[in-house]
Amino acid sequence: MIWNIPFITVALLIAIGLYAVMFKRNLIKIAIGITIIESGVNLFLITLGYREGGIAPIYTNLPPGVKAPEGMVLPVPQALTLTSIVIGVAVLALTLSFIMKFYEHNKSLDSHSRRLKG
Amino acid sequence: MNDGRMSIIVRTIATMLLPFILVFSFYVIMHGHLTPGGGFQGGAIAASAIVMMIAAYGHERMKKKVSEEGLSMAESIGAAIFALVAFAGVFMATSFMYNFLVGTPVFGKIPPFGGNSGILDSGGVLPILNIAVGMKVIGGLAAVVMIMAMAGDEE
Amino acid sequence: MIYNEAIPAIAIGLPLLAAFLTPLINIASKKARNAFVLAILIIEELLVILLAWHVFTNDIVIYTMGAKNPTGAIPTQAAVPIRIVLEIDGMAAFMGLISATVSLAAGIYSIAFIKESNAKARYYTLLLLMLAGMIGMEFTGDLFNLFVFLEILSITSCGLIAYRQHADAVEGAFKYMVISNIAALFVLFAVALLYAQYDLLNIAAIAHVMQYTQLDKIALVLFVAAFAMKCGAVPMHFWAPDSYSTAPAAITAMLVAASQASLYALFRVSFTLYGSLMSYQTIGIAIIIFGLLSMFIGVTMALPQKDIKRLMAYHAISQTGYMLLGVGVGLYLLGSQDFNTYGIKAMEGGIFHIINHAMYKGLLFLTAGAIYYRLGTRNLNEMGGLGHTMKFTSIFFMIGALAIAGIPPFNGFASKLLIYEACYKVSPILSIVAMLVSILTLASFIKVFHSAFMGPKLHDVKEVPKSMLLGMAVLTFVIIFFGVFPGWVVNHIVHPAAMALADKMAYIAAVTGGA
Numbered sequence: 001m002i003w004n005i006p007f008i009t010v011a012l013l014i015a016i017g018l019y020a021v022m023f024k025r026n027l028i029k030i031a032i033g034i035t036i037i038e039s040g041v042n043l044f045l046i047t048l049g050y051r052e053g054g055i056a057p058i059y060t061n062l063p064p065g066v067k068a069p070e071g072m073v074l075p076v077p078q079a080l081t082l083t084s085i086v087i088g089v090a091v092l093a094l095t096l097s098f099i100m101k102f103y104e105h106n107k108s109l110d111s112h113s114r115r116l117k118g
Numbered sequence: 119m120n121d122g123r124m125s126i127i128v129r130t131i132a133t134m135l136l137p138f139i140l141v142f143s144f145y146v147i148m149h150g151h152l153t154p155g156g157g158f159q160g161g162a163i164a165a166s167a168i169v170m171m172i173a174a175y176g177h178e179r180m181k182k183k184v185s186e187e188g189l190s191m192a193e194s195i196g197a198a199i200f201a202l203v204a205f206a207g208v209f210m211a212t213s214f215m216y217n218f219l220v221g222t223p224v225f226g227k228i229p230p231f232g233g234n235s236g237i238l239d240s241g242g243v244l245p246i247l248n249i250a251v252g253m254k255v256i257g258g259l260a261a262v263v264m265i266m267a268m269a270g271d272e273e
Numbered sequence: 274m275i276y277n278e279a280i281p282a283i284a285i286g287l288p289l290l291a292a293f294l295t296p297l298i299n300i301a302s303k304k305a306r307n308a309f310v311l312a313i314l315i316i317e318e319l320l321v322i323l324l325a326w327h328v329f330t331n332d333i334v335i336y337t338m339g340a341k342n343p344t345g346a347i348p349t350q351a352a353v354p355i356r357i358v359l360e361i362d363g364m365a366a367f368m369g370l371i372s373a374t375v376s377l378a379a380g381i382y383s384i385a386f387i388k389e390s391n392a393k394a395r396y397y398t399l400l401l402l403m404l405a406g407m408i409g410m411e412f413t414g415d416l417f418n419l420f421v422f423l424e425i426l427s428i429t430s431c432g433l434i435a436y437r438q439h440a441d442a443v444e445g446a447f448k449y450m451v452i453s454n455i456a457a458l459f460v461l462f463a464v465a466l467l468y469a470q471y472d473l474l475n476i477a478a479i480a481h482v483m484q485y486t487q488l489d490k491i492a493l494v495l496f497v498a499a500f501a502m503k504c505g506a507v508p509m510h511f512w513a514p515d516s517y518s519t520a521p522a523a524i525t526a527m528l529v530a531a532s533q534a535s536l537y538a539l540f541r542v543s544f545t546l547y548g549s550l551m552s553y554q555t556i557g558i559a560i561i562i563f564g565l566l567s568m569f570i571g572v573t574m575a576l577p578q579k580d581i582k583r584l585m586a587y588h589a590i591s592q593t594g595y596m597l598l599g600v601g602v603g604l605y606l607l608g609s610q611d612f613n614t615y616g617i618k619a620m621e622g623g624i625f626h627i628i629n630h631a632m633y634k635g636l637l638f639l640t641a642g643a644i645y646y647r648l649g650t651r652n653l654n655e656m657g658g659l660g661h662t663m664k665f666t667s668i669f670f671m672i673g674a675l676a677i678a679g680i681p682p683f684n685g686f687a688s689k690l691l692i693y694e695a696c697y698k699v700s701p702i703l704s705i706v707a708m709l710v711s712i713l714t715l716a717s718f719i720k721v722f723h724s725a726f727m728g729p730k731l732h733d734v735k736e737v738p739k740s741m742l743l744g745m746a747v748l749t750f751v752i753i754f755f756g757v758f759p760g761w762v763v764n765h766i767v768h769p770a771a772m773a774l775a776d777k778m779a780y781i782a783a784v785t786g787g788a
Binding site: 194214 | 279282283286289290292293294296297336337340341342343398
Binding site: 014018021027030034037038041044045048076077080083084087090091094095098099101102105106 | 417420421424428431432435438439440443444446447450451454455458461462465468469474
């Protein structure tokens with residue numbers, strides 16, 4: 001049961017994020033929602049590579065007594081997560097700058113402040 | 119706030135910390151192929167130093183010291199180096215991104231398999247790629263922060 | 274020129290490198306920068322044609338990044354591919370041709386269309402990165418790589434949509450950003466689900482060992498939802514009119530190609546990754562329903578529009594429906610006996626429609642941009658009589674409009690005919706709806722043509738600059754070529770692409786080596 005906690009957290013994070021994106025009207029909250037979904041997915045990736053009692057997969061200054069590579073966690077999901085974090089930074093910066101421009105034009109962060117177009 | 123500056127205590131400590139943060143950032147970039155970290159992480163540390171200076175001195179003064187064009191330039195050059203190294207793999211060896219520096223005097227040592235104490239002179243093209251990514255991230259992140267800090271001015 | 278095995282990697286790497294050299298060259302001279310960007314786009318086009326020619330005449334091309342032997346996917350010490358493998362089959366090469374051609378036209382068009390400013394170097398940087406993202410998405414054989422290129426594509430296209438920075442553009446870009454971001458995170462989650470079970474990221478290698486467990490089904494749903502969101506099929510189409518209508522015209526043409534790259538990813542996942550494991554009929558019917566809805570709702574929403582680019586954006590949604598319909602019918606019949614006669618024909622129709630759509634819709638958006646360039650408005654009520662002075666633009670618009678409505682001898686007719694014929698086998702209703710939508714499309718474009726180009730001379734405007742005409746002419750040439758020689762195109766370009774989708778074993782075997 002205890003091993004399932006990360007996965008439950010992942011599901012919760014993604015659900016919370018989707019809720020924020022779909023039902024919040026404030027643009028900043030939508031951006032936060034996207035970031036929460038991203039954290040959920042990243043957590044999922046990291047959890048996949050976890051091995052009980054494993055150490056970071058680095059050979060430099062390996063602690064004595066650790067068998068390599070059996071005693072290490074998987075490096076590939078970590079590389080994937082890192083890439084996704086880097087992309088996330090770029091996406092967040094761009095989203096926030098759009099929000100700033102939006103505020104400049106409309107003097108509001110409410111997504112309903114503009115009329116709907118057919 | 120008075121012209122965006124913070125108190126003298128903050129400003130002095132920020133100035134004192136700046137070289138240490140930058141040195142740490144370069145350490146992380148240079149040891150990217152040996153320890154946790156690398157170009158992105160090191161670059162983010164350096165960019166955070168710039169954020170700290172903006173917070174302490176206000177972006178007006180930072181704009182005089184660091185130009186946005188210079189940062190964009192660093193970003194472009196970093197990315198171009200990365201792509202050029204990748205292309206060099208095709209023309210100097212067999213394939214795109216091939217690690218053609220292994221065994222040569224430049225970062226060419228091959229460390230023994232298993233735990234070791236960290237040989238900086240290894241990794242082939244990886245250190246070069248890390249430095250390129252570091253340049254790109256310093257330029258990119260710092261430029262983003264500067265532009266966002268300046269965005270409020272126009273109103 | 275001898276075939277060089279490194280072309281796939283160079284085709285992705287060249288626009289990336291050029292993108293970052295552009296701002297450096299910009300300092301030296303603006304003219305040199307324009308020439309440099311054009312040269313890169315032309316070289317890219319030639320590279321892709323060379324590669325496509327090789328793929329269509331020989332076999333699937335694979336290229337392993339950073340390997341000693343780039344043509345072997347699996348390293349000698351390992352049993353599965355561990356490096357990033359680029360894999361180009363008929364379908365991927367076909368999509369590469371679309372992306373490179375549209376980018377070339379958009380690049381030429383932009384020289385005069387985008388006003389000279391400090392930001393123009395960044396515009397070209399983003400345009401080249403967008404091209405790299407599209408080509409990367411189409412050529413990669415690796416799921417995680419697909420995600421990375423998808424994100425490159427969405428970030429750059431959002432940046433370009435908001436290029437003009439007025440309120441509508443920012444709104445369109447923000448919508449597109451949220452949609453493509455959520456789609457990309459869905460893709461990443463699905464990739465993680467697959468990685469958790471098979472420890473693999475290579476598409477062919479996963480397809481080889483796929484068990485079709487419950488988790489795989491969840492991943493399939495996530496993939497389909499994400500890519501359908503990105504390609505603008507109807508339940509998730511609301512971003513398209515906003516971002517298509519506010520982006521600069523050249524970028525709108527690129528966005529059409531970009532959403533088709535997502536369509537390609539949808540087909541790649543459903544045909545190659547899952548293929549024979551899933552129930553063809555259920556997925557086929559689902560795609561057909563998506564297609565019908567997109568066709569019908571798209572065209573009915575387009576009819577009352579007054580904004581010329583918004584109108585065209587709704588038509589883009591409607592035309593996406595044709596592609597989904599064609600390929601959906603193919604998927605529905607796949608595995609049954611009718612496949613060899615009707616199914617493959619439906620798929621050819623759908624796939625042929627992809628390239629036709631990219632060409633004529635790109636052309637139409639470029640003509641709309643030309644009108645905007647001279648009049649400064651997108652409102653149809655303020656136009657009129659442009660045919661007197663903008664002769665070439667009106668001819669180009671006419672060709673695009675007749676092609677989209679499926680009038681012979683233009684290319685839209687060829688692909689729509691294939692779709693009508695093949696759909697009739699499944700249900701006559703499908704063909705009837707498809708024809709009805711086609712007629713409504715024609716009606717809508719006659720309205721646009723009439724209100725924009727006909728009538729008394731209202732505005733004293735000149736023809737647009739030469740580079741814009743040249744950009745439109747590139748696409749017009751392709752449209753007429755495809756319209757006059759549809760048989761040759763179907764046999765030599767479209768048929769290999771359709772077969773590449775239907776035959777997933779060849780795709781798998783190219784990586785795993787037999788078996």
